[in-house]
Amino acid sequence: MSRLATRLVLSAAIIGLGGAYALAQTGTGPFTQAQVTAGRADFAANCAGCHGPALAGAGDAPALTGATFNGSWANGTTKELWQFISTSMPYGNAGNLSADTYTNVVAYILAVNGAKPGDKPFTKDSTPVKISTIANGQAVAAVLTPPAAARPAAATPGAAPAGEGEAQGDARAPARGRGAPPFPLGQTVQGTVKNYQDVTDDNLVHPSDNDWLMGRRTYQGWSYSPLKQITPDNVNQLQLQWSWAMNPGGAVEVTPIVHNGIMFLSNTSNTVQALDAKTGELIWENRLGPVSTVAYGGTRSIGLYKDKVFVATTDAKIHALDARTGKTVWTTTIDVPPKSETGGVTIIKGKVLTGLMGCDNFSKTGCYISAYDTETGKQLWKFQTNAQTGQPGGDTWNGIPDELRGGTDTWIAGTYDPELNTTYWGVAQSKPWMRASRGTGGASTLYSSSTLALDPDSGKLKWYFQHSPGESLDLDVVFERLLIDHGDQKTVMTIGKDGILWKLDRVTGKYLGLKQTVFQNVFSKVDEKTGKVTYRDDIIGQKTNQYYASCPGPEGGHDWPATSYNQPTDLLIIPESQSCVMMMGRDVDKKIGGGGTAGSQLFYFMPGTNQNMGRMFAVNTTTMQTAWTWQQRSPFLSAVVSTGGGVAFVGDFDRHFKAMDVKTGKILWQTRLGQTVEGYPVSFAMDGKQYIAVTTGTGGGSPEQKPSTLLTDVHRPVEGNGHQVYVFALPG
Amino acid sequence: MTFRGRNTYVLALVLGLLAVPAVAADVQYATALDPVAFDNSTVKNTVGIGMVTGTLSGSTLTVSGTYSGLSSAATAAHLLLGQGYGISGGPTGGLDGAPVGDLAVSGGTNGQITGSLKLNAAQVKALGQGAVYLLITSTNAPKGNLWGWLHLPDNN
Secondary structure, rough: OOOOHHHHHHHHHHHHHHHHHOOOOOOOOEEEEEHHHHHHHHHHOOOOHHHHHOOEOOEEEEEOHHHHHHHOOOOOEHHHHHHHHHHOOOEEEEEOOHHHHHHHHHHHHHHHOOEEOOOOHHHOOOOOEEEHHHHOOOHHHOOOHHHHHOOOOOEEEEOOOOOOOOOOOOOOOOOOOOOOOOEEEEEOEEEEEEEEOOOOOHHHHOOOOOOOOOOOOOOOOEEEEOOOOOOOHHHHHOOEEEEEEEOOOOOOOOOOOOOOOEEEEEEOOOOOEEEOOOOEEEEEEOOOOOOOOOOOOOOOEEEEEEEEEEEEOOOOEEEEEOOOOOOOOEEOOOOOOOOOOOOOOOEEEEEEEOOOOOOOOOOOOEEEEEEEOOOOOEEEEEEEEEOOOOOOOOOHHHHHHHHHHEEEOOOOOOOOOOOOOOEEEEEEEEEEEHHHHHHOOOEEEOOOOOEEEEEOOOOEEEEEEOOOOOOOOOEEOOOOOEEEEOOEEEEEEEEEEOOOOEEEEOOOOOEEEEEOOOOOOEEEOOOOOOEEEEEHHHHHHOOOOOOOEEEEOOOOOOOOOOOOOEHHOOOOEEEEEOOOEEEEEEOOOOOOOOOOOOOOEEEEOOOOOOOOOEEEEEEEEOOOOOOEEEEOOEEEEOOEEEEEEEEEEEEEEOOOEEEOOOOOOOEEEEOOOOOOHHHHOEHHEEEEEEEEEEOOOOOHHHHHHHEEEEEEOOOOOOOOOOOEEEEEOOOO | OHHHHHHHHHHHHHHHHHOOOOOOOOOOEEEEEEEEEEEEOOHOOOOOOEEEEEEEOOEEEEEEEEEOOHHHHOOEEEEEOOEOEEEEEOOOOHHHHHHHHEEOOOOOEEEEEEEEEOHHHHHHHHHOOEEEEEEEEEEEOOOOOEEOOEEOOOOO
């Protein structure tokens, strides 16, 4: 081949590799530089919490640059982009920003994607311009990063707050927009817990009935309190004892931790507070920061061990605080944003174990579970959940490079069997959500959608069981692993977004049984003998930029609101949702920082449900037979907590907090609170009196976003977050 | 299909076998009509509810029902083949699927749907599998406003 021919071939190859959009011309857009500047701040205040400050997308929020943006908008117009954003954003508050804010945000997004400012301001009446003629999707760093002089001072512990809604070290921008009141970080309230008692290893294995020491109260993950004072006969006498307004911003999915009459409460902005659990009096507060963003980042649980409080944070750090004073003892970096950790911690014999989130976007470090010394913060081990080349399971990714193996987040803290010395973790799906976007074909992508059994001393894998190999519709099986014994048989049970309840032998990982608990149409076959699931043919052969129906959708089935195991009745009480989506996988940029979830969704009610999105389902864990079930219009946004008194509590999207009879599911009592009842309710006791604590709030991810769109008749406060903890008890 | 629905199908089959009619009995179907798949930007145009019943007599399906609460006038009602219960049939995953036939729609934001269609064997089979759905279009939602998959009534 001649040199000329070679050059021509190379040129053609380069053009081909670059793709049609990469070489598309950028041009002058129908907006001004002033709108871009204003749009940057507006985006940070209203959009970056979900889409990320670099517009890379996260969770349900798609990337707004690169191949994903081009796939969605290259053939659309500036007016269509404005129309979509102004009628659908921000999530949960659609259409309620000012007209200028919407036009500014559109100008900013276009500018980030390469469009150049012109001299005419963009308005809703501007002449539509085809986006591919002015923007090529290649993120412009100079637009993303404002001139240094224009940035506000970063907020650090004790520093003055940012005033213009810019990012402050967090990869996601704060929710506190322009005009927000000051929010200094650091130890903002000094005080001492006078009657604090160190938490021992034995306390964690055999907690006092009065305490709630960890996420689901015990190592077995039951979300069950043995307290018996509140019963089906008297629960209707419950009264509010006290409440406490929590930080705004971010997401509330928190478990109040209670020990010896003190409530340790994790707020947004990674703020930890110690409160007198009897009176609600604040004792100390440490705002670790960074300031939370609008929708994501709800820490699900913190941990207590000896004289320390352990909290994993939205900026992928882990902190140890002095439990008596709240002062920071040590801080260790797990990873760097956009990685984060909100799933909480599990403390086992002097080690604090935590997972990792924010693994949507491609990175060198991938995703993992790791353990740290509780005294020093030194990392002791880590287990890679996106198996790498050369590692066991590393050959299950269809040969794609290690750095393109996204997802496999661990966003619920694991459980632990002290006798077996084994900790059990659920792993989320690989990302992007759809295999067509990932390029993984029919590969199983270990250890996605799996149960892992790990040695807590070394992090060594004892066994794994993959529930849905090659998961492709954001239907991961990542949630609570409940450890339940049936005679001599030790089982681990879990339920995922697909609504399949699994029972495994927790010694060996052997499959023991399953039960489908909600309607599903994504699997053409679910083999109850082997536990093997088979996707529909069209899902197996999926392509990008086409819709595929999925019942349930990413809301679940089951999602983060946890199941309760009521030991006296041997019932699992499972909060479930019923909705469907049409999911479209987008093309993604196959490079570090690319990827993301890359799915567009359209929502619809699950057929046959009469538009009831909430379903409560009780199943006997021995027989796997349904005990009772009922449904309601609003889905549940809190875990279920059940008690030895035979009462189970749950909260819903429409602000109701309800008490059920464990044996029948009958509603015994309910009250209506100020915002969606969201988080993990707990029960504890002091001075012989039983209490129930529950939080309200926003930012619950898919379980909150789907009903926000589908249930237009359910009205919730849009001004302020309504983040609050409520504590109830019987009179006297 | 829900498990209850599947059981109902089995029961219907057993009852059908036990009964020894000279002519196959009519089979009753029903579905609620819900908004088609939407997002926040299209929700305002895809509101409404409805209820439809169908009677399969031999290979003839007679449909009648009502709808209400649309944001704009209904323009057409189509019976379509989906890929399964809760799954539309469009080749690109759209709202539409292979046509079974059109039904009469009275128009307006509240109204009636009526019609009678002769089904072929494949369509009858699909109906029995819960894969036939009704799609109402409207002025504001020309690709689809309400839909529902016909099923045995107890499936609700």
